[in-house]
Amino acid sequence: MDKRTILLVDDEREFVKMMTLGLQMRNYQVSAAYDGEEALEKVKANPDIILLDVMLPKINGYEVCRRLREDEATHRIPIIMLTGRDISQDKIEGLYIGADDYITKPFETEELFARIEAILRRGQSFEEREKDKKLAIDEIKRIINDELIIPHFQPIFYLQPFRLLGIEVLSRLPQKCYFGSTEILFDAAFYLGTLLDLEMACHKKALSKLGKNAQENTIFFNISPYLVLDPKFRSAASLYSFYTHPEKVVLELTERTAIKDFDLFVQTLMLFKKEGFKISIDDIGSGYASLNSIVEIKPNFIKIDMPIIRNIEVDSVRQNLLKAIVMFCKESGFIVIAEGIEKQEELETLICFGVDAGQGYLLGRPSPDVPK
Numbered sequence: 001m002d003k004r005t006i007l008l009v010d011d012e013r014e015f016v017k018m019m020t021l022g023l024q025m026r027n028y029q030v031s032a033a034y035d036g037e038e039a040l041e042k043v044k045a046n047p048d049i050i051l052l053d054v055m056l057p058k059i060n061g062y063e064v065c066r067r068l069r070e071d072e073a074t075h076r077i078p079i080i081m082l083t084g085r086d087i088s089q090d091k092i093e094g095l096y097i098g099a100d101d102y103i104t105k106p107f108e109t110e111e112l113f114a115r116i117e118a119i120l121r122r123g124q125s126f127e128e129r130e131k132d133k134k135l136a137i138d139e140i141k142r143i144i145n146d147e148l149i150i151p152h153f154q155p156i157f158y159l160q161p162f163r164l165l166g167i168e169v170l171s172r173l174p175q176k177c178y179f180g181s182t183e184i185l186f187d188a189a190f191y192l193g194t195l196l197d198l199e200m201a202c203h204k205k206a207l208s209k210l211g212k213n214a215q216e217n218t219i220f221f222n223i224s225p226y227l228v229l230d231p232k233f234r235s236a237a238s239l240y241s242f243y244t245h246p247e248k249v250v251l252e253l254t255e256r257t258a259i260k261d262f263d264l265f266v267q268t269l270m271l272f273k274k275e276g277f278k279i280s281i282d283d284i285g286s287g288y289a290s291l292n293s294i295v296e297i298k299p300n301f302i303k304i305d306m307p308i309i310r311n312i313e314v315d316s317v318r319q320n321l322l323k324a325i326v327m328f329c330k331e332s333g334f335i336v337i338a339e340g341i342e343k344q345e346e347l348e349t350l351i352c353f354g355v356d357a358g359q360g361y362l363l364g365r366p367s368p369d370v371p372k
Contacts, residue, residue, distance in 0.1 A: 003029040004120065007047040009039040009064070010082065011057055019051075022109050036064045043074055049116060052099070054083040062191060069098030078119045080112075098133070133192070139178040140194050143185070144201045148174045151206035152366040156220065156337060156359040159350065165337075165357045166218030166250065169206040170366050186224075196227055200236050207243040213370050214244040220280060222254045228268050229261065237272070246276035250301065254282050266296050280337075284325060291328075302329055304355075306340025313345040319353065326354050 006028045010016050013034065020030045031047065033039040036059025043050065050068075054061040061081060068074040081099045100119050103112055143149060152170040157163065171182055179185040189195040203221050207214050221240075227233050228251075240249045251272065269279055280301035281294060294302065304325060312318045329336045338350050341360030350358060364371060 003027055004048040005029045005031065005045070006116070007031050007033065007039065007042055007045075007050045009033045009036075009051065009056065009061070010053040011035060011055075012053075019109075022113075026113060036060060039064050040067060043068060043077070046074075047077065049078045049080065049120060051080050051082060051112075051116075054081060065099050066191065080115060080119065135178065136188050137192055137194070140185070140189055140192065140198060143173075143177070144194075144197055147201065147205055148177075149198075149202045149205060150174065150368060151202065151209055152368055153206075153210075153370055154359055154366040155364040155371040156357055157363055158357050159347070159355060164217065164371070165335075166220055167210075167213070167371055168220040168252070168359065169203065169222070171202045171206075172366075172368075190224065190226065195224060196230050196232055196236060199223065199227060200239055204239055207240070210243070210370055215248065218248055218250060218278070219244065220250040220252045223251045225253050225265060228253075228272075229265055234268075234271075237277075240277075246272075247278070249276075250278040250280050252280040252282060252301075252303075262293070262296075269297055282339075294334075298332075299334060301335045301337055303337045303339050306360075309338050309340050309346055309350070309360075310342075311346070313343075313349040319349070322350075322353050322355070329356075330354070 004027075006023055008016055008019055008023070008030055009032075010019075011034050016032050016034070020032060023030050031042055031045060033042045035057040039050075039052070039056070040059070052061045052064060056064070061083075065079055065081065068077065068079065075098070079099045080101045080103060083102060083104055101115055103115060150172040152172050154168045154170060156165045156168060158165045173179065173182050173185060177185070179188060186195065186198065189198040206221075207219075210217075210219065240246065251269075273279060278300040279297060280303060281297065281299045282303045283305040284291075284294065284302050302325070304322070308318055308321060312322060326336055328334075335356045338346075338355050338358040339360060341347050341350065341358045341362045343362060347358065347362060
């Protein structure tokens with residue numbers, strides 16, 4: 001009996017070497033690719049199954065999966081997505097883009113082998129995948145049309161003197177929903193090409209609830225960089241101007257995946273800035289938020305993520321990093337916002353090191369009620 005073939009796509013070469021050895025010991029034939037472009041080339045050999053990492057150079061795993069499903073020659077090949085994110089469900093049928101399964105790194109190799117065997121035995125048909133995909137699309141449309149997203153608001157405060165800087169808009173699912181979490185909903189909308197409609201529906205409902213508060217306060221809206229590059233986004237963004245002034249709107253870039261056309265991305269952001277919109281970047285140092293990218297984008301706000309803030313009062317390495325970020329931002333004219341502040345000791349340390357602003361459970365939890 002011929003060996004079954006696996007295309008393993010991951011940019012971590014040591015991981016590929018280790019996994020290849022394990023798979024070969026179980027009588028699989030392995031072909032490796034180290035970026036999205038190479039994967040699309042090597043899939044022409046028609047493997048029996050694909051193990052596809054999410055975070056890939058050149059073309060990310062989600063886009064690779066989408067293209068494979070749209071191609072008549074490859075749309076029936078089973079795909080297991082490998083992701084470093086902590087997905088809340090034990091097993092997510094990633095059929096929103098056509099993936100057959102997810103597994104989160106780090107994982108037990110025996111679990112992965114079991115999943116591979118299960119998928120090859122199951123041989124889920126293309127028709128079944130399309131049925132699940134339609135269910136997901138229909139649910140997203142229902143959430144949009146029936147305005148089921150519940151907006152939540154979290155205050156952001158200047159730390160010295162202590163006063164309100166702005167309000168971040170967050171989204172929560174209704175209790176009964178096809179999707180297990182808001183994160184999964186937005187991932188599915190991205191995969192299925194409905195992210196812009198979903199984001200705008202969420203923001204419209206939040207603006208409507210904010211009422212005059214939207215004109216009196218600075219409002220932070222989470223935006224995927226992919227939306228910035230969507231040709232329809234510029235016209236959709238007129239929604240904000242209907243409820244408030246552009247100067248009161250902060251587009252907070254939240255997605256960590258690299259942007260395909262970074263030059264066009266920056267040019268588009270500059271157009272928004274000229275109209276008065278402000279830009280905030282999440283998670284300095286992650287994904288598109290590299291220091292070089294920040295120099296090009298020149299955001300108004302930079303957010304420092306919770307892992308750096310956690311226990312910073314007793315961690316000298318975190319403190320040294322914080323000092324460097326604060327100095328860079330102050331000399332560049334960026335406002336520094338610390339996220340995830342949960343302890344008084346953290347707050348006092350941040351004030352001591354000159355952080356401009358902060359948000360977190362200590363200062364105010366997300367709530368469906370508009371902050372006063």
